[in-house]
Each structure stands twice: as C-alpha cells, then as structure tokens.
Amino acid sequence: MRHTIVSIISILLGLVAGGILMLFIGSNPIEGYSYLLQGALKNLERIGNTFATATPLIFTGLSVAFAFRTGLFNIGASGQMLIGGLMASAVGLTYDFSRPVLLALMILVGMLGGALWAFVPGLLKAKFNVHEVVSTIMMNWIAYWTVYYVIPGYFKGEFLETESKKLSESATLRTPWLTDMFQGSYINLGLFLGVIAVIIVAFIIDKTTLGYELKAVGFNRFAAEYAGMKVNRNIILSMLISGGLAGLGGVVLYTGNASSIQIGILPAQGYDGIAVALLGANNPIGVFFAAVLFGILYSGTGFMNAMTEIPPELANTIIAIIIYFAATSVLIERSLNKLKKKSSNRKEKSGPVVEKGDS
Amino acid sequence: MSYVVEMLNIRKEFPGIVANDNITLTLKKGEIHALLGENGAGKSTLMGVLFGMYQPEQGVVKVHGKEVHITNPNVANRLGIGMVHQHFKLVDNFTVTENIILGSEPLKGMVLDIDKAAKRIEELSKYYGLNVDPHAKIEEISVGMQQRVEILKMLYRNADVLILDEPTAVLTPVEIEELMKIMRNLINEGKSIIIITHKLKEIKAVADRCTVIRRGKGIGTVNVAEASEASLAEMMVGRHVSFKVDKKESTPLEVVLKIDSLSVKNNRKVMGLKDFSLEVRAGEIVGIAGVEGNGQTELIEAITGLRKAESGSIQIDGNEISSLPVRERLEKGMSHIPEDRHKRGLVLDYTLQENMVLQIYNKKPFSKNGILNKKAMKTYTQNILTNFDVRSGEGAVSIARTLSGGNQQKAIIGRELELDPKLLICVQPTRGLDVGSIEYIHKRIVEHRDKGNAVLLVSLELDEILQLSDRIAIVNNGELVGVVNAAETNENEVGLMMAGVAKEKSL
Amino acid sequence: MWHIIEQIFPYAIVFTIPLLITALGGLFSERSGIVNIALEGLMIIGAFSGALSIHYLSGVFENNTLVLWLGLLAAVIAGILFSVLHAFASINLNADQIISGTAINLIATALTIFLARNMTGSGNIRITSGFTPSNVPFLSDIPIIGDLFFTKTYPTTWFVLAILFISSFILYKTRFGLRLRSCGEFPQAAEAAGINVRRVRYSGVLISGAFAGLGGALIIVTYAGEFTGTVSGLGFLALASLIFGQWKPLGVLAATFFFGFASTIANVSQVIPELAVIPPILLKIFPYVVTLIALVIFSKSSQAPKAVGETFDSGKR
Amino acid sequence: GCGSDSNGSSSDSSKKSDLKVGMVTDAGTIDDKSFNQGTWEGILKAEDEFGVDSKYLKPAGTTEAEYLKEMGNLYDAGYKFIVTPGFKFETAVFQAQDKYKDAKFVILDGNPHNGDFNPVVKENTVAVFFAEHESGFLAGVAAALELKEGEAGFIGGMEIPAVQKFNWGFQQGLKYANENLGTNVAIKKENVIYQGSFDNAAAGGQIAAQYYDRGVDVIFTAAGGVGVGAIKEAKDRASAGEKIWIVGVDVDQYEDGKYEGDKSVILTSAMKKLDQVSYDMVKAELDGKFPGGQTLTFDAKNDGIGLPDKNPNLSDETVSKVKEVYEKIKSGEIKVSGEQGDLFK
Ligand SMILES: Nc1ncnc2c1ncn2[C@@H]1O[C@H](COP(=O)(O)OP(=O)(O)OP(=O)(O)O)[C@@H](O)[C@H]1O
Ligand SMILES: Nc1ncnc2c1ncn2[C@@H]1O[C@H](COP(=O)(O)OP(=O)(O)OP(=O)(O)O)[C@@H](O)[C@H]1O
Ligand SMILES: [Mg+2]
C-alpha cells in the first residue's frame, strides 16, 4: 500500500515534470497527454499494441524484481533476452512439429537459454563473490556478439545479413483469434504467459518455502546460512529463475512481437525492466501495472508526436524522470511521514518511550 | 574547585524516545568520573552530546565555566574533549598513524607529513606508557592495542577531557589493569576522564565520583568512596538486585558433544583454534571463558557448521558431524543462539513469524509440499512471544527490525529454546539486555540444563560465565588453557588463565 | 606481428583514454563510498555538452584548439552539474545508489537527444574538427618505446595521464585523499574524527561527474567526431575496469588499457590477415571473457572499499 | 527551443496544399547524414515548395510491429502519404498497403512482400530502388582517374544489399578505368570489408588506419558512423601531410571531410539522390501522377544516382571523363552489375 502510493506519486511527479518540459518547448501538456492516452488506448487495435509493448516488459520487470527480492541486481536481462530469443528462434526455424508442441518447446528452450546466461553470473557470485553487476554486463556483450555471429552463420534470412529468417506464422506466439479480436494488433499469447508468470512468481515469492529461502538469502545471507539454507545454491537458483524470466521476455519479443531476431542490438527492454521493477516496487502485481504503464507511454507517444509538435524523445525523458523520483522516494516517504505525524502527533508522544525503555 | 565540564539539564530526544531527560553531570579537573546506567539508559547519548555528535534539545554545556555550543566533534576537539567510542572508530586498512591524524592532518606543503606525525605519536606513546607501533596496520593489531590507538588519538589532539565509553568490555583482566594504570598516568598529567562501564568493581577501583542515570533520567552523583557496589546497583536499577544466579548442583549424564583435537582457521587464514578438545555432557553447562578473538568464534562456527574445520573431530551423541552441512547438524538436536543477532540471528526484514521458523519452515505444519502455512507459523510464534515476554508493535507480524535490541534477543532465545535442543549453544546470550531480562534468560538456560540437556556457553562477561557454568573451559590464543569447576574457582584464577597463564593442576 | 602491435598501439591508447578518465572518476566516487553506476549517463552528458559547445563556439573563436579545450571544460562542468543529481539522491536522501544511477543513465540518454534536437535541430552533433594526433618531438625517435608511446599522440592523452598521476598523488599523499578513503572504508570513523562525510562524498561524486563528463567529450574530440546520443556502453565498461583494476589508479590504468587494446585488436582483426584466421566472435568476446576470468582470480583479494554502496547513517554503530 | 523546425518553414510558402506527408525513420536517427536524413530533406523541400504538411516519427525499435504502429499513428493523424526508407520496411509496408487502402506509401530500397520475398506492390504503393552499383561505379572511375596509380579500399557498414551494391559497383568502376582509361588503381581482397555496424566510429578510424598504413590511397566508405571515424582518421593524416582520400557515400560528404580551412579529404561521393526521390514522389502525388503499383529504379538514366555537381578535389579532366562514362551508362553502353559475380565480398 505504502509502495503503491509512493509509486503513484513518483509517476505523477514525472508526468508533471514532463508537462513542464512540454510547456518549455511551447506545447500544451493537457493536449499532449490526452493524445498520448488516445494513442495508447483509442481503439482495440491500439489497446492490443499497448499490451504487446508491455508484454516483454512484464517479463524483464519480473526478472529484475525477482532478482532484487532475492538480493541480486540483474542488469543482464538484455543479454538473457537475446539468448532466450536466439534459442527459441533456432527451434522455431529448425523443427516442424505441430504448433502446440513447437510453441511449448520454443518457450521452454527460450527460458532455458535465459537461465543459462544468468547461470554464469550466479555461479561466479556464489562461488567467487564476483559482483553480479559487472558479470551480467559482461554477459550482455558476450550475448550481443554471440547473436551477432550465430544468426548470420546459421539462421541467415534470404538477402538479409542483419536478421534471421522469418519464423513461419505458426511458429510465432501470434494467434489469429487474438489478432482479429484486437483488430490486427500485435498482441499475442505472450501476454497470457506474462500474466501466468506474474501469478507464479507472486506465488513463489509469497507462498512457498522456495521463495521464503530465496528471500532470506537475499535479505541476510549470513542468517540464511546460520539457519541451514544452502546459500550458494540459492543464489544460483535466484539467478536462474531471474534469467529464465528474462529469457521468456526474449521469446515474447522475438517470436511474438517480431518474427525474426535482429543482430547488432541489445534489446532496450532489458534495461527498461529495471525501471519497471522499481516502479512496481519489486512486487509482481506492481510490475504488471508498471509494465502496462510503460506500454502506454511507449505506445502512445507516436500518436502524440503525430498530433502535436512534441518530439518523440520526450516520452523517454518522462519515464526517466519517473524512475528518478521512484529512486528518491525517500523524499516522498519523508513528506508522507511528516503529514502523518502532524495528524497524529499528540497521541503518540509518550507511548513508545515506555516500550523502548523496557527492553 | 572548578569544573572542567558542566552538563546542565540536558535533554535529548530521539524519535519516539527521550534518551536524556534533564540530566546534569559535572566533571572536576583531575578526576575520574564514572557514568553508570542500564542498557539504553542514555549514557552514550549523553556523551554524544558532549562530543558534539548530537545537539541537545535543552540544557547547557559549559567548558571551563564558559557556555559552549558543541555543534560537531571538531568543536569538541578544539575544546580539548576527546572520546573513545563503545565500538572503535578505526579504519581497518589504515596504519595507526593514518588513523590518529585523520581529521587533523599535519602537512608539509601539500603532502601529508606522515613522518612527523609518526614521531610525535611515538613520543606520546612512550610518555604515557602505551607502547604502540605507529606504522602497524589496525587490522593487524590486537583489540587492546586498538583501544590504545583510540586513546592516542585523543592525546594527539591535546584533549584534556577524555571520554571512554565501555572501554573494558573487550579487555582481559590484565589489560584492564594496564588500562587503569594508564588512566592514572593521564590524571597525573592533568587530564580529566569520564568512563562508562557496567562493571561496578571497576568503578570502585578507579573512579572518584559516579553519576547514575536510569531510563534517561539523572538519579544522582555520589562519591565512590562512600558507596558500595550494592548501593550503586540499586541506584541504577531502582530495586534490589541479586547478583547470584539461582541454581542447583548439576547432575551430568552422558556425553552429548565431544570435540577432539579440533583445529580451525580464522578469517586471516591462520589457525584461530588449535588442537582443541572438550566434552559437554547432558545436564551440565560448560562455559568458554576468554578474551574476544581467542578462538571462540572459530570454535562455535566449526561446531555449527558455519566454518570448515581443518582437522579434528566433532561428535554429537557419538555421531561424527564435522563434515555435515548446517541443516543436518541442526537436525541432530543442536541449536545455536548466535553471537551477532543482527548478522546471523535474524532476517531483520522478515516478520517475527517468519523469523521464528527460520530453521523449520520446511517442516510440517509450517509448510506442506513446499507451500507455506502462515497460520501455523503465526500460532507457533505467538506462543513463543508470550512465553518469553517479547514485546513488539504488531505481534507476530511485526518486522524484526522494528523491535528493540533486547526484544530481538529474547525472540531469538525463545526460538532456539522452543526447538528443545539436546545441545544448546549460547554465545553472548545476554548481550545488550537489561538486568531483569538477564535474570530471566539465565533462569531459562538453567531450566533447560535441568531438563537433561547439554549447554555450551560462550560469553565475554566473566561474571556470567562464573555464575552460569558448571564447568569452565578457558581459551587463550586459540588454545585450551584449562578446564576448571565453576564451584572451585574464582575470577582471579580464570582471569589469569584467560591471559594465558596455565593452571598447574588441570582437571 | 610486432609491426601490427606498433601500428595498433596509438589507436588502442586513444580508445583507452576516455575509458581511463571515466573509470578514474568512478574511483573517486567509490572510494568515497558511493557506487556510481551512472558513469554511462555522465559520459553521455559530457559527450553531448562537449559537442554542443564546440558546435556553437567554433563560430565564435578562430582558434580551433581553444574551442576544443573549452568544449572539454563545458563537458566537465555539465558532468559535475549532472552528478549532483546522483549525489543528492544517494547522499542527502539515502536513496539506493544503484537505482539512482540507473535513473540518471535513463535521463541522460533521453534528455540529451531531446535537447540536441531542440537546440541544434539535429539529434546528432558533428564537430568540424577534433584534436589531431602528432608525434612527440625527440621522444618518438626512441626505438620501440617511441613507436609505442610517443607516436600519433593526442595532447588530451598527456592531459589525462597527468590527471591520473595527480589523482594518484592526491589519493595517497594528501589530506583530501586520506579523508576520501576513510569515508569509503568506515564513514563513522571519519565522522568521529570530525570529517564531514557528506561533503567528502559529494566531492567524490562530483569529481566522478567531472571525469566522466570529460571522458565522454574526449570520445568526441579524438576518435568519434560526432555526438550520436550514446557512448555504446563505455561507461559500464569503465565501471567494470574500476572493479577489475581493484579501485587503484594504476590498476585502473592497466584494466582500461587492456580493454582498449583488446577492443582495438577485435576491431581491426578483420583487416589483418594474421588475425583474420581467428573466428571474429572469439576476438569480440575476448575482453569480456577475460574480465570475467580476472574477476574470479582477483575475487579472493578484493579491495573494494568496505562501505561502498551503503547509505551513511551517522547513528549506526 | 526551436523544436518545430521539422515543419516550421511551411508558413513561408505561398502555396498551401492539404497533403500531409509522413515519414517513419529506420534504425538510426533523422540526422544520420544518410538514409533518413536524405529522405527527410526531400520531404522538407516539397514542404517548402508546395506547402504540404510534414512529420516524421521514430519507432521505438526496428521490428515490423513498431514500424506498423508508427504508420498507424501517422495515418490516424491524417498523414496519408507515408514514406519509409529502407528494406526493413518491406513486410510492414506489405501489410500497411492493405490495411490503409486510402493512404499512399513510398518504400525506398525495398519491395513490399510477405516475408517470402515475392514482391507485391499494390496500387497505393510505390517501391523505389537505386542503382547503387552505378553510383559506386562512377566513384570507382573517378577515384582511379584522379589517382592514376595506387590502391583503393572499401569499408562497408553492415552487409546489406544497398551497401553491397555500392561495393561491387566501386570495384567494377576501378576495373573499368584500369582496363579502358589507362589507370592502375588496384583493390585487394583484404582491403574490402564490412565492419558490421553503422555506428562504431572507433573501428572505422582503426580500420582506415590499417588500410592507409599498408598503402591504400583512397577508401570508399559506405558505413554511416563507421565512415565518420574513417574520415576523421583521414583528416588527421592529411593534416600531417599524407596524400590519402576518402570517397563518401549517399550524400555529398565534402563538408564532412574538411580540414585546415577549406581542404577536404573527400575525393568525391557516390550519391543516391534520396531527397530527389522523396521530393519527386510528393510532387507526383500533387500532380495526380502517383505511380502506384510500380517498382521504380533510380539510376543513371533518370539521374537518381551520381557524383556531386561540384567536386573540388577532382581535376577538370577527371570530371569530364567521368561525365563521358556517365553518359555511357545512361546509354546502356556500359553495363554495371548489381551482383557480386567474381568480385570481392
Ligand atoms: N541514533 C539514535 N536514534 C534513535 N534512538 C537512539 C539513537 N541512539 C540511541 N537511541 C535511543 O536512546 C536510548 C539511549 O541509548 P544510549 O546508546 O545512550 O544507551 P546507553 O546507556 O549507552 O546503553 P548501552 O549500555 O547499551 O551502551 C536507547 O534506548 C535508544 O533507543
Ligand atoms: N539508530 C537507532 N535507531 C533506533 N533505535 C536504535 C538505534 N540504535 C540503537 N537503537 C536501539 O537502542 C537500544 C540499545 O542500543 P545499543 O546499540 O546500545 O544496543 P546493544 O544491544 O546494547 O548493543 P551492544 O551489544 O553493541 O552494546 C536498542 O533498543 C536498539 O534497538
Ligand atoms: Mg552505550
């Protein structure tokens, strides 16, 4: 509840800051924001596209949030996405199974790919105490170059050196009924996968002994060790799960939103995942809504540009400012506390003294 | 007689608590003034005010009769006030000299003049009999030596009012003797000293006057010569205190824990525990006495599985456990009240109910098929909280971090005793607890013994060891100096052994 | 092979320098106890303001060299100003330093392009001419060393190396250095010694802003010649070099030079027949894999400042 | 702020048209001095002359979905004449031409298709190709003529069709000059590479340095930001007195190569007149002559490619000989192949 309020306030402050920027370049913020919303939600197609944009972010947001919850900072989601996407695409381009089998297999290997990529930083952290921030950055670049050479080497598209062959329609996560329902938008089965992932991750974190252990290790590895938990194994496991989620993000991006995998790009969704996780207060449900918000911002910004003179780069600036406010939410929390105190000042004055003094 | 320092009617509040409430303390030139009070009474806070770390909400501080506003430690330094903190404030990987000059560095042009500083430190050290090597690194010298560095830090700044916050808690009796000698030297050179200590004996030994505070309020100042230990204790707590633990003769049964020639490396990768052997039987409490850092941590961590043993054997009920993982050792009936409640004892960001099942969350009824049962956790926790009088804001769902230190400790002890272990390992079980809680915890530990369980106790408080243990094993420099019967020994003997002097007749 | 190394060397150095100065900036920040993952963003800010001011100033002043140095100065100032955001969040507000850094990276990327578009009408800012490399008189004639170190050098290279040595001196020999290091190791001790920890940490972060800003602009005035809204991950690489170099100036020099040399080799490997036989993927991932291996090797003796990343709470005991 | 520079100039225009022209940018920015910028400048020129309204949008990424989304945004905002630069738009335009039947589409360097490379150009779409190989050919001839003797090299960005055709044309141009015009400018296999990106300026400089060090006199760069790095290296060397050159690409890069006042390392530039095409297409639409359903090729014949009008670094003799060659290409006497054949890479 507390986090929700802080998140909402940071969003509002970010929007206000964005509005000021709009004023600064001589545009009308109200008009700008209204076109932004229209662009994201005006009709079913746009709603579908907004969800499609949000889908990979749900996964990367979950990935980063899960890592955060277990005391790890995974900034390697980009690389994990690439490898997840690569593996899924490789399966999709190579095998000719029936659609359900093929899709299930693609999802599985994509998840494994991401997990594999996160395994290395997890192992290095657990065994050698190598900081995962550095190792995941390194793994990002290794993924970048791996895809860079593997795609043209093995899955080259006809005439195209910079991307893979296109997946056949049956090897993508798009399905006709969904596409038709949302008037030809890019919404795909990934969204359902995302919702399922949110539920599963929330369940794991809150309700299972696994989540209990992983969080304990994240909060205090010494206490976890003291209580007999296998700290190293749990660190690796956390990274595997986090990487697997990012890998799924790659599957959704490259075989749902797109039908081919491009080289020479680290997917921005990996980094955006950090922002999504922060804004969602590292809570799976929060991540879902934060991802949808990002979807709205990214998706609506084009229409806003088309209708006004506001340049495209502004949406990114607003998002960045929102994150900064989320990062500095202490300021917001402090103000909230002050407000709260003012209202209940007299009552509390003598209470805790007695309680503290007794210990 | 003029006062060097006068603290008049000081009030200092922290969020939700009045740490100092109208306290007055005066320091005469050339005196040693003791400050006494329970944990959390507000002693450190009062000294923090004098040293410029906190600003009082009310009250006046005078130095040499002049009212001053000590807005930060620099101002205190300039006024000639120095402080040695309860927890040393030394940078581990700096040298003694670097630590001492930090904040008031001598320069030669733009460059630090380390040589000049080192020379001066050497001189000071000689003059006051401190015997400190200015070029040694802090991480490489003993705790006692580190304390002298802290004292040198003050002398280097020409402090003539020295504040020592619980300086003796970490020292051997021998080192304490030396410290007292040093303090007397300092007084002879015209310095004045305020010393905080919980040990009444020490107050009697060195202090001229003693100010007592209780729950943030000043109770009074007495001339030490006119007071007894008992009267000081009564002033401090507000009721009569019995210093004795009430317990029956022990009836040791079968061997529960058997340690044989155990050697363990410490953090610096050298042997911290060497060739150590010990037995603990059911129905007895065995205390480990020793100065901090003499192998206790290595011993306990090796037994509990938190640290690898280099050689030797550890058995519980005759089963070798030295290569088992932590969890399997716990399942053999061992439980452990850890030394550092924040580092190991609690997941501070977890609720109490999550903390209370830290070792058994994966057992029925707290989980089934990997799914947690929060209801079961809650009832279980509430039971512990009532039994051990753990006070918290929201009961079982309070976040552990929000509890006071004493209540955190009681919760941990409750958790471990609730497991009803065959072997209870207690490390510093009453650290940070007030006298009432200490009495209660001691009673529970003795009860646990009387139920026929084995207890291994590690404490840096010699009194606690002497009172609670049936047998006492003394360690020095990682080696077992000897084992004595508690009933047949005294503080003096154990103190000597802690300093490494072996006892001729060994048990 | 020797000929190739000789030939590559000056280019490796040019590539190393922005990385080096940025990592050095990170060193000041982290030695003061503040993790600075915002180096990437600060470099972007530096590259942007350097390019922008050179773009504007080249119309004002005749002397191109002067304009370039003014551009670097502008980058330094902009870096400092922007790093205040990080300092404020992590020092005054006790925000999570990694999150604050991430936010700054995002802001820098978005805002610079936004501003570039609005101010110059183009998201890319090209400068007409940067510094030109030249051989150091006499020294470049020394066999071997002359070819490696004194051939085709930029004035900025010597400038940054001077900063490196001055930094090293400051860190280990001066009052400020001692205080800075103490704040990164044990801020409570520094505070007890009467040091204003927050102020020292501010200095650390602002220096990192200045250096990272300079690093970003150096890219523009030496090898790139154009601001395109990104520094292609060099800021993160600088952060990795800092850890790889064990938070020590000379270690950082070695680490960044390793990256500079390895990337240059990877870049030119395509056109060098001797190297073209190695699969290019291996050459490209070489620096990153080696870093991982090196981190494993050094992990045992990690020299990380003990208090880095922790929010400073003076009441903490 | 002057944020409205994208279409601020429309007010100067005496004529006013209600055509709204939109563009979706490809990877890279609108200011890439190449593809996006060339196309956009043509639209701006049309705005100036005909008073059309114009707008560009930058997609968040380079997937079909993102391209389509921006086209939809333009369409919904009333921009029903949409220009898309680059072969990456092929599948997106394929869908858009059906989805937005009352809009017009221009795709440059590509053919709409369904992922199977079977071109389907609907009535509301024009696909435009350039004969980059002819442009590269002319640059090769010009470079050979001007140098008479020496070595040439090529640095490409990514290995995409347009870049490849520039390369192949350039090699053929050198060969033609050596065989027919008495020059001796060789190109070696190891001096023909694709760097692999369009933005690694450092690599551009380092590779150019390798080339120059082993005796290459002129480098043809078709590599975006990589080329910028190469030009920077060339300027450094030219300042130091070396006689080396760069051949620019897409647009006249003479200005980019300037050093020491008014000298430039840009020997000439192999242009493809993107601005001309986007301008022409808008004009055709206004004149009611939109060549819907057609696949157009801009080549020497219709002056869609070529060298800059002014080439200060080329002698008059070279210029006039190149002109002759140009005429021969126009007349079909010289055939330049757009295929690799036995050329390098
Ligand atoms: N920085 C702080 N912020 C909030 N409360 C504090 C702070 N420091 C101390 N307190 C509160 O003030 C009270 C007095 O603490 P203080 O440290 O002065 O006790 P003390 O007498 O030195 O205890 P001990 O014997 O354990 O050292 C404590 O109960 C604690 O709750
Ligand atoms: N910064 C703080 N804010 C709030 N309460 C604090 C703070 N620091 C200490 N306290 C409270 O002060 C009380 C006593 O503090 P103190 O640090 O002296 O504990 P302690 O257990 O005696 O420590 P030690 O064992 O090191 O002497 C505890 O109730 C603790 O929760
Ligand atoms: Mg205290």
Ligand SMILES: [Mg+2]
């Ligand atoms: Mg205490």
